[in-house]
Structures are given as C-alpha cells and as structure tokens.
Amino acid sequence: MFEKIYNTLKEEKAVAVIRTKTYEEAKEISIAAIHGGMKIIEVTMSVPNAPKLIKELKEEFKDACVGAGTVLTKDAVDACIENNADFIVAPCLDEEVVAYAIQRKALMIPGLMTMSEINKAYKLGLRFIKIFPGNVVGKGLIGAAKSIFPDLSIMPTGGVNKDNIDEWIKGGADCSGIGSDLNKVYKSNGSEGVKEYCAEVISKVKSL
Numbered sequence: 001m002f003e004k005i006y007n008t009l010k011e012e013k014a015v016a017v018i019r020t021k022t023y024e025e026a027k028e029i030s031i032a033a034i035h036g037g038m039k040i041i042e043v044t045m046s047v048p049n050a051p052k053l054i055k056e057l058k059e060e061f062k063d064a065c066v067g068a069g070t071v072l073t074k075d076a077v078d079a080c081i082e083n084n085a086d087f088i089v090a091p092c093l094d095e096e097v098v099a100y101a102i103q104r105k106a107l108m109i110p111g112l113m114t115m116s117e118i119n120k121a122y123k124l125g126l127r128f129i130k131i132f133p134g135n136v137v138g139k140g141l142i143g144a145a146k147s148i149f150p151d152l153s154i155m156p157t158g159g160v161n162k163d164n165i166d167e168w169i170k171g172g173a174d175c176s177g178i179g180s181d182l183n184k185v186y187k188s189n190g191s192e193g194v195k196e197y198c199a200e201v202i203s204k205v206k207s208l
Contacts, residue, residue: 002107005086006128008065009175010153012039013205014165016198017069017157017179019044026053029182032191034061036198042089042177044069045076051083058084067107074100081106089157091132093117098124109155113137118145118152128153130177135159139171146172162201169208 009015016033018041020026026047033041034057041057043050045068057066067087068080077100080088087107090097094110101108102125111132112118121129131137134156142154156168157177168176178201185193 001105002087002128005065005107006153009040009087009128009155012065012202013169013175013208014038014198014201015040015042015155015157015175015177016182017042017044017177018047018182019069019179020047020183023048023053025186026050027056028191029186029194030057031060032186032194033182033198034064036195037202038198039063040065040067040175042067042069042087045072045080046070051079051085054080054085055083058086071097071101071108073097077101077104077106077108089130091130093121095120095124098126111157113141115141115145115148118149122149122152127151128155128174130154131156131173133158134168134176139168139173142168142172162197162204165201166204166208169205 016038018026018030030041043054054066065086068085069089071088071090089109091111109128109130111130135158153174155175156173160176160178161181165176185197
C-alpha cells in the first residue's frame with residue numbers, strides 16, 4: 001500500500017525537515033530545498049498552518065513527496081490526511097495515535113529511542129520508523145535493530161547534516177532527515193543558500 005512512498009524515501013535518502021516560527025519562512029525554505037533537488041519535504045506541525053503548506057507544496061510541485069512531522073494527536077492526523085500528506089511522522093511512539101493513523105490508512109513513522117519501542121512499533125505492523133534524536137541515540141541502534149528486524153527501514157533525524165549524512169547511511173540508515181541546519185543556512189544565506197546546501201546533500205547521497 002505504501003510501497004511507492006517507501007521506495008521514494010529509500011531512493012532519495014534525504015528528507016528536508018521544515019521547522020520554523022512563521023509560515024512564510026517555512027514555505028521559502030521548502031521551495032528552496034525542492035529547487036536544490038530535495039524530493040522529500042517534511043513540514044512539522046509546529047509551523048503555523050502546516051497542513052495548508054503541505055497541500056500547497058503538493059499542488060505546486062507534483063513530483064515532490066510531502067509529509068507532516070511532529071504529529072502528536074488524532075486531530076492532527078486528520079488534518080494531515082485532509083491536506084493530502086504523503087506520510088506522517090511523530091517524535092515519539094504514541095500507540096493510540098499510531099493505531100488511529102493505521103485505521104485511517106495513513107503512513108505513520110514514529111520516532112523511537114529504544115529496542116523496546118522498536119519492538120512495540122513492529123508489533124503494531126510498522127515497517128518504517130524514525131530514530132530520534134539521532135545525535136542522542138547514535139548510529140549503533142540502527143545496525144542492532146536491523147539485526148533483529150531485518151525488514152525494518154530506519155530514518156534518523158536530529159544531528160544529521162550534509163557533513164555526516166553519508167556516515168548515517170553507511171551505518172544502515174535508509175534515509176535521513178535534515179532540519180536545523182536548513183534554518184541556520186536560511187538565516188545566513190537566504191533561499192539561495194538553502195538551495196545550494198540541499199544540492200550538496202543530494203550530490204553526496206547519490207554518490208553512495
């Protein structure tokens with residue numbers, strides 16, 4: 001059911017995670033990332049009017065895969081689905097929200113930190129998870145998880161940037177989310193800086 005999105009995530013290997021205080025900045029960074037070659041955008045629900053932005057990006061960029069991040073409630077799941085989000089990401093494992101997303105036939109990717117959480121997610125039927133925060137958990141969890149659940153796909157987020165994304169992928173990550181660096185680049189070099197940064201990311205992951 002979600003095979004096309006799974007394949008896109010694993011083929012592209014990089015996700016631009018958008019987390020800003022204003023809608024305008026979020027849109028500018030998203031568009032710059034897409035122009036830089038990023039085909040996967042995750043708009044976090046902390047962005048004002050995030051569902052609206054998801055819908056707009058999907059309408060404007062037909063080839064982009066646009067999902068929602070920081071989804072913590074069933075109402076948020078509904079909002080994401082109503083605005084055509086391709087996938088839904090959470091920072092933690094809320095079994096009630098995960099079950100609801102599954103019931104609504106949405107692709108849910110929860111953020112996990114331990115083997116116990118990974119086991120719970122696996123039992124719920126999930127086969128694509130997020131390791132978060134990556135810089136706290138470390139790359140070792142990816143190999144350990146895959147040794148027990150070989151059909152699991154894993155996306156680390158948190159502490160991933162253009163300088164180390166290749167290390168995460170070589171460590172077993174199927175794709176990785178880059179977030180805070182995009183804000184830093186935008187503040188120092190604007191949309192053009194984000195575009196160039198993302199182009200470097202794509203060039204690096206495609207060479208692996």
